[in-house]
Amino acid sequence: MAKYVLVSGGAGYIGSHVTVELLNAGYEVIVADNMSNCDETCYEGVKKITGRADLPLIKMDFCDLEATRKLFKEHQIDAVIHFAAFKAVGESVAEPLKYYKNNLESFVNVITAAHENGGCNILFSSSATVYGEPEKLPVTEKSPRQPATSPYGETKQISEDILSACVKAYTTDGIIKGIALRYFNPIGAHPSALIGELPRGVPNNLVPFITQTAIGKRECLSIFGNDYPTPDGTCLRDYIDVVDLAKAHVAAVSRMLDGKMEESYEVFNVGTGRPVSVLELVNSFEKVNNVKLNYRFTDRRAGDVMSVYADPSLANEKLGWKAERSIDETLESAWKWEKSLAGKE
Ligand code: UD1
Secondary structure, X not given: OOOEEXXXXXXXXXXXXXXXXXXXXXXXXXXXXXXXXXXXXXXXXXXXXXXXXXXXXXXOOOOOHHHHHHHHHHOOOOEEEEOOOXXXXXXXXXXXXXXXXXXXXXXXXXXXXXXXXXXXXXXXXXXXXXXXXXXXXXEOOOOOOOOOOOHHHHHHHHHHXXXXXXXXXXXXXXXXXXXXXXXXXEEOOOOOOOOOOOOOOXXXXXXXXXXXXXXXXXXXXXXXXXXXXXXXXXXXXXXXXXXXXXXXXXXXXXXXXXXXXXXXXXXEEEOOOOOEEHHHHHHHHHHHHOXXXXXXXXXXXXXXXXXXXXXXXXXHHHHOOOOOOOHHHHHHHHHHHHHHHOOOO
């Protein structure tokens, strides 16, 4: 009997890659999205990659409790992967209520409907942002969470707490189980270049800014700070390939559905464990893709942490998952995707 996974926000960047890997692994997927931060490009791409022209896309907003209830009533849902959320750090500082309302209400609604419907396995897409500027590196799941520096980051922390509290409260009936995956910096695209990141307006994140600069959409990449006390003065991050990241979701869903969880709420870091500086990333991009990138050093960006990278050993051991793609392969895929968007490939 096939197991059904609801992917909320499934038409977006990470959601579309996860949908592909779930289908590849034999799960049935229900993609639901309010299309607020994407068009149908990635959804169409998923159908092409998987040969699943019949893949349903339900256009709905998880802030609508009645619509969420209806979805759970009308479908078999064995697990939910909840992506549906806003994700721009700067915007969340300017418009905090938009973030608290959307990100928290939609998640509460998903858990409410799951609970009313007899329970479910819930996987929440969290972020390394919960660790803030860590005192010790690499960070393990036991590293303390630091006070959030943005409403976006706060919604990730609160959502983790909501899931953990609901799992505990409803544990007597044992009907809600939860996993939070804390992603480090997801980058890259599917090797087919049929799905990838589609930032609206000027990208905030490094890799889309790099690819848009390389293609000529942006004039110059600003590298925010080269005076950090790091080997080359630029910040260190743990860049995780989006396909590897997607596979971690499949491993986590299988762990839940196969009854392998050791606690009813578990947290895993999803990263490579390899720190890479901004400058190293830029140099690798230029080298592997044989392009010259226009960049300059500017002031530090407010709110940036200096260094953060994962100790992924818990996920390696318990999920049987490990990041596999090299940074070069990932940067190649990001460039191939940008070129395909520009119609140059
Ligand atoms: C941010 C968020 C994180 C979120 C992630 C993915 C925080 C503190 N960070 O991570 O929660 O999950 O985005 O959306 O909440 N950089 C440049 N020039 C640029 C852009 C970035 O030099 O034009 C540098 C930054 O200073 C940083 C690195 O590149 O050192 C990565 O930046 P970015 O891609 O924005 O991700 P984070 O800030 O690490």
